[in-house]
Amino acid sequence: MAKFEYTPAPESRSIVSIADSYGLFIDGKFSDTVDGRMFKTISPASEEVLAEVTDAGPADVDRAVTAARKAYEHTWAGLPPAHRSKYLFRIARLVQEKARELAVLESLDNGKPIRESRDVDIPLVAAHFFYYAGWADKLEYTGFGPAPKPLGVAGQVIPWNFPLLMLAWKIAPALACGNTVVLKPAETTPLTALAFAEICQQADLPPGVVNIVTGAGETGRALVEHPGIDKVAFTGSTEVGKQIARACARNGRRHTLELGGKAANIVFEDAAIDQAVEGIVNGIFFNQGHVCCAGSRLLVQESVERTVMESLRRRMGTLRLGDPLDKNTDVGAINSAAQLAKIRELADIGETEGASRWSPPCELPAKGFWFPPTIFTGVSQAHRIAREEIFGPVLSVLTFRTPAEAIEKANNTPYGLSAGVWTEKGSLILWMASRLRAGVVWANTFNRFDPASPFGGYKESGYGREGGRHGLEAYLDV
Amino acid sequence: MSVSAIAGSDLRDFLHGLPGVDRVGAEARAAMLASRSIKTTAKQWAIDMAISMIDLTTLEGQDTPGKVRALCAKAKQPDPADPTAPKVAAVCVYPDLAQVAATELKGSGIHVASVATSFPSGRASMEVKLADVKSAVAAGADEVDMVIDRGAFLAGNYDLVFSEIVEVKQACGPADQGGAHLKVILETGELLTYDNVRRASWLAMLAGADFIKTSTGKVSPAATLPVTMVMLEAVRDYREAHGRQVGVKPAGGIRTSKDAIRYLVLVNETAGEDWLDPAWFRLGASSLLNDLLMQRTKLATGRYSGPDYFTLD
Numbered sequence: 001m002a003k004f005e006y007t008p009a010p011e012s013r014s015i016v017s018i019a020d021s022y023g024l025f026i027d028g029k030f031s032d033t034v035d036g037r038m039f040k041t042i043s044p045a046s047e048e049v050l051a052e053v054t055d056a057g058p059a060d061v062d063r064a065v066t067a068a069r070k071a072y073e074h075t076w077a078g079l080p081p082a083h084r085s086k087y088l089f090r091i092a093r094l095v096q097e098k099a100r101e102l103a104v105l106e107s108l109d110n111g112k113p114i115r116e117s118r119d120v121d122i123p124l125v126a127a128h129f130f131y132y133a134g135w136a137d138k139l140e141y142t143g144f145g146p147a148p149k150p151l152g153v154a155g156q157v158i159p160w161n162f163p164l165l166m167l168a169w170k171i172a173p174a175l176a177c178g179n180t181v182v183l184k185p186a187e188t189t190p191l192t193a194l195a196f197a198e199i200c201q202q203a204d205l206p207p208g209v210v211n212i213v214t215g216a217g218e219t220g221r222a223l224v225e226h227p228g229i230d231k232v233a234f235t236g237s238t239e240v241g242k243q244i245a246r247a248c249a250r251n252g253r254r255h256t257l258e259l260g261g262k263a264a265n266i267v268f269e270d271a272a273i274d275q276a277v278e279g280i281v282n283g284i285f286f287n288q289g290h291v292c293c294a295g296s297r298l299l300v301q302e303s304v305e306r307t308v309m310e311s312l313r314r315r316m317g318t319l320r321l322g323d324p325l326d327k328n329t330d331v332g333a334i335n336s337a338a339q340l341a342k343i344r345e346l347a348d349i350g351e352t353e354g355a356s357r358w359s360p361p362c363e364l365p366a367k368g369f370w371f372p373p374t375i376f377t378g379v380s381q382a383h384r385i386a387r388e389e390i391f392g393p394v395l396s397v398l399t400f401r402t403p404a405e406a407i408e409k410a411n412n413t414p415y416g417l418s419a420g421v422w423t424e425k426g427s428l429i430l431w432m433a434s435r436l437r438a439g440v441v442w443a444n445t446f447n448r449f450d451p452a453s454p455f456g457g458y459k460e461s462g463y464g465r466e467g468g469r470h471g472l473e474a475y476l477d478v
Numbered sequence: 479m480s481v482s483a484i485a486g487s488d489l490r491d492f493l494h495g496l497p498g499v500d501r502v503g504a505e506a507r508a509a510m511l512a513s514r515s516i517k518t519t520a521k522q523w524a525i526d527m528a529i530s531m532i533d534l535t536t537l538e539g540q541d542t543p544g545k546v547r548a549l550c551a552k553a554k555q556p557d558p559a560d561p562t563a564p565k566v567a568a569v570c571v572y573p574d575l576a577q578v579a580a581t582e583l584k585g586s587g588i589h590v591a592s593v594a595t596s597f598p599s600g601r602a603s604m605e606v607k608l609a610d611v612k613s614a615v616a617a618g619a620d621e622v623d624m625v626i627d628r629g630a631f632l633a634g635n636y637d638l639v640f641s642e643i644v645e646v647k648q649a650c651g652p653a654d655q656g657g658a659h660l661k662v663i664l665e666t667g668e669l670l671t672y673d674n675v676r677r678a679s680w681l682a683m684l685a686g687a688d689f690i691k692t693s694t695g696k697v698s699p700a701a702t703l704p705v706t707m708v709m710l711e712a713v714r715d716y717r718e719a720h721g722r723q724v725g726v727k728p729a730g731g732i733r734t735s736k737d738a739i740r741y742l743v744l745v746n747e748t749a750g751e752d753w754l755d756p757a758w759f760r761l762g763a764s765s766l767l768n769d770l771l772m773q774r775t776k777l778a779t780g781r782y783s784g785p786d787y788f789t790l791d
Contacts, residue, residue: 003751004523004742009515115513274711275503318747327515424498444500 006320009327011114016104018191021052024060024214025197027067028207035059036215041190044111045324045333045368053190056213058222061182064211065228068153068180071208077150077178079206081137088133088175090203095126098199102192106164107324109191111333111369112287114325124449125168128467131451132172135472139177142469144478150178151254151477152230155223157244158193159236160186160335161290161391167193169466170233171210172451177475179231180209184223186236187216188336224248224255231255233474235292238389238415238460256464256474258292258456260389261417263438264410265295265446268403269304271422275444277311280395283420283446285319285331285373289393290339292461293418295446297386298375298397299406305399309377316373317360331393334369343371343392350376350385355396381412389415403428407435416458420446439465489636493681499672499708508704514743518777521739525774526564527754528738529556532770533591533727533762535570537598537695543578546571548791550582557771558789560778566767567756568621572597573614580618591661592619595646598665598694600625604642611649614658621659622650623691626678628668636681643685661689661727661760666705667697675705679712689725695762700730703744710748726753729762735773738766 021038023030035057040049054060076084095102102125103117112121139148154174158166163185174181185193197212213219217240224232225247232255234244241259248255265283267276283295300308324332334340351357359372371392379386379396386396400406410419419438421429433441439457442448449455454470456462464474516524534553536545550569557563568589569579576592583590592614596602602610611622624646630638643662651657662682666675682690690709693700706728713724726749732738738761745753753759768788776782 003754004527004746005520006514006516007518007520009517119513271497272500272503273497275500275507278503278507327513424500444503 006328008323010323010325011100011104011107011118011327013104013108013325016101016108018051018105022054022190022194022214024054024056024064025194025200025210025212026060026064027071027211028201028205030197033057033060034063036219039187041109041188043108043368044188044335045365047367050108050191053194053214055187056215056219061213061219061222061226062228064182064213065153065155065223065226067208068182068211069228071206072152072180075206076175076180076209079178081139081178084176084178085133085136087203087205088129088136088172091199091205092126092129092133094199094203095122095129098195099123099126102164102195104325105195106192107332109189110160110163111324111335113329113332114327115329116287121162121165124451125164128165128168128172128451132176135469136176139472139476142472142476144473144476148177148476148478151475152179153228154179154181154231154233154475155226155229156181156183156233157220157224157236158183158185160189161287161292163189164192164196166235167196169235173466173471174233174475175209177472179475182211182213182223182229184213184215184220187214190214227251229253231475233464234258241462256466257462258464258466259460259462260391260415261292261294261457261461262297262387262389262413262415263293263295263418263420264297264299264406265420266299266406266410266422266432267301267304267308268421268423268425268428269301270424271304272424272444273304273307273311276422277308277315279420279422279444279446280312281315281319284395285393286447288332288334288371290335290391291447293440293447294391295418295420296390296395298395299400299409300397301406302399302401309397312375313358313360316375319360319362319373321362321370321372322365331373334371334392337369339391340369340371343390343394346385346388346390347374347394350379350383350394350396353383353385355379355383355385381409387413403432407432411435411437414460417461418442489640489681489684490634493636493677496676496680499676501672504672504708505704508707508744511707511743511747512703512740514740516739516743521773522777524739524742525735525770525777527742528735528761529767529770529774530564530567531756531759531761532566532767533568533570533729533760534566534767535695535729535762535764537570537572537593541572541575543575546575546578547582550579550588552767552789552791553583553588554586556767557774559787560775563771563774567760570623570762573610573617573619576614576617576619589621589659590619591621591623592617593623593625593694595624597623597625598696600627604645607642608645608649611646615650619658620656621661622646623661623663625663625665625694626682628665631669631674631678640681640685643682643687647686659688660686661691661725662687663691663694665694665697666692667699672704672708675708676712679709680716683712683716683724687724689727689760691727691729691762693728693730695730701728701732701762703740706741707744707748710745710753713753714749723752723758725758725760727760727762732761732763733765734769738770
């Protein structure tokens with residue numbers, strides 16, 4: 001038994017009230033489905049049913065798009081821009097006021113540690129709304145012409161890994177530019193989007209400006225293929241992204257895609273080793289590795305491989321896996337049974353292909369979906385675990401000898417979303433950054449986000465940028 | 479690597495060959511660990527552990543034998559209302575008062591720590607510094623808290639700093655014949671960078687320090703979480719390389735139970751639980767003790783009592 005056992009310190013659930021059943025948020029109010037059905041959303045940490053939500057049908061999607069169109073034409077686009085700012089600021093403040101409630105709800109529905117939803121997700125949500133609130137009345141200074149116009153109705157489909165944050169990334173710039181939106185949250189994590197719908201009501205946002213339709217893949221398809229949509233924004237898997245790109249190509253519809261990744265986290269021999277190890281841990285075990293820009297390939301220079309790996313293993317031994325609501329939890333639950341099965345399958349393939357697997361001693365809870373933090377050493381570029389996105393807490397470790405080899409290996413992937421470079425040598429950081437084909441290159445840090453910084457991918461990681469001034473382009477007619 | 483092998487021009491190469499410390503990353507990690515939530519039984523354990531790790535300190539020009547005697551009484555029985563409260567690890571005084579403390583603490587198991595080497599600036603000749611150490615040891619100090627020559631360190635004169643530590647260690651007496659334990663104060667508030675803190679930590683350990691200590695308490699900033707974390711990493715790595723365990727003592731500015739518990743979390747998740755022991759981790763403090771006692775009583779009774787219910791010494 002450890003000398004210093006941390007007593008469980010769970011965040012109270014009583015702060016959040018979850019309804020038994022949720023309708024669809026269309027035209028400013030919740031309404032029952034017309035042609036859909038109901039399904040249950042569970043807590044992945046306990047498999048407990050949290051609420052019943054609607055799987056919206058095509059007629060529901062049509063109602064939502066119609067409401068969004070009406071709001072676009074009659075209220076939102078014609079509103080003085082400063083008024084749009086006012087609403088966005090109001091939403092941002094409401095998110096801050098309800099931060100604890102939203103964090104608990106997010107951790108319950110998603111399985112992520114409360115420390116992350118409290119310290120990362122929700123503060124970034126508020127920051128995004130504040131940031132884009134500031135742009136709403138300054139669009140003529142964005143560099144996209146003297147009076148850039150909105151596009152119309154945006155159909156937005158978001159993933160389950162950062163439910164409310166991805167909603168913010170989508171809705172804040174769309175609204176700032178004068179568009180209205182129909183947003184579909186992921187089927188396993190609809191609750192914070194529905195809580196956001198309530199925030200829109202409390203902010204007195206005109207009806208129809210934001211519409212939330214819950215559901216699964218078919219609902220998403222109905223939304224992105226709806227003829228009344230002017231723009232599609234999608235964050236999710238590369239496979240679905242390709243389907244959406246094909247659908248949008250048929251009718252020439254604008255779209256932006258933020259898809260998968262297989263980021264290289266590159267550690268040079270002169271790196272600050274202790275901080276690099278923190279960066280490796282944060283790169284792959286943050287949010288259980290359910291991060292499109294996760295540093296899932298560690299490229300470590302051969303001369304420091306032993307030191308880095310010893311240090312990494314020791315550090316992994318201190319990771320605390322368990323109840324997502326416990327304030328001391330570092331690694332939470334895998335979001336769904338399906339995702340857990342996918343992670344297990346790829347991890348098993350890694351072993352079959354000859355890489356060696358290691359996890360720290362770590363007791364997994366009996367109920368819910370769990371996977372221990374895992375590293376694979378002896379991985380080569382030819383292994384599937386070095387090429388395919390696992391989207392879980394699984395790190396593939398490769399080595400390199402020279403900066404040129406690091407670049408070659410890092411870029412040798414169909415993806416190109418992010419990369420990390422760890423070295424105390426500034427010139428090497430710049431040399432690497434100019435050669436890495438990745439949308440984001442972090443230097444001596446990893447998984448850092450800021451609303452002012454654009455985010456997006458190369459190659460199969462998608463196209464278009466979210467965040468910053470660049471993020472406005474996707475919602476303006478430029 | 480033996481001490482003699484590292485001394486000389488190799489010392490500089492070695493210290494500058496240590497991995498750097500990234501300021502942003504180190505501070506972020508320390509801040510994350512500071513957000514750990516330690517409640518109920520864990521808090522109870524941590525408060526008692528923290529009390530037993532205190533070097534109860536008075537280092538003022540106005541110190542008198544009476545003041546030191548009072549402090550020693552407090553050290554032996556921190557909470558007269560609750561005899562289950564543990565005693566502290568040591569009482570830390572100036573050399574001229576070490577004898578008073580030694581007399582008062584005889585047989586109590588509480589160590590007598592004395593600052594020496596022209597504390598706090600260390601600006602004196604080596605003869606004076608060594609005489610200071612010898613007088614402290616002769617007066618009954620079994621722990622000596624020396625200061626390094628920060629000027630020499632910042633000027634890159636590592637050999638000088640190294641040899642001073644070696645000489646002071648000798649002046650403490652042979653370890654196997656009850657020589658005093660040597661704590662080396664780096665005065666991290668004057669070293670300014672974490673790279674320097676790491677180098678100074680290694681330098682002190684290579685020269686024979688039994689403990690490395692952050693600060694004199696006379697320079698601001700004194701102990702901080704990230705500085706202590708860098709030092710804990712150093713003792714962890716040093717033990718791995720050399721097989722010898724060295725203790726760590728943050729001192730100055732640690733005033734509340736919350737602060738103290740954060741340091742214990744830092745120890746637990748950086749160097750590991752081997753250091754969660756008064757033999758390997760100390761907190762240099764004075765007012766901290768009463769806050770710990772107040773929190774301890776609150777946990778036991780469910781009520782806060784006012785500061786007048788705890789003795790001021």
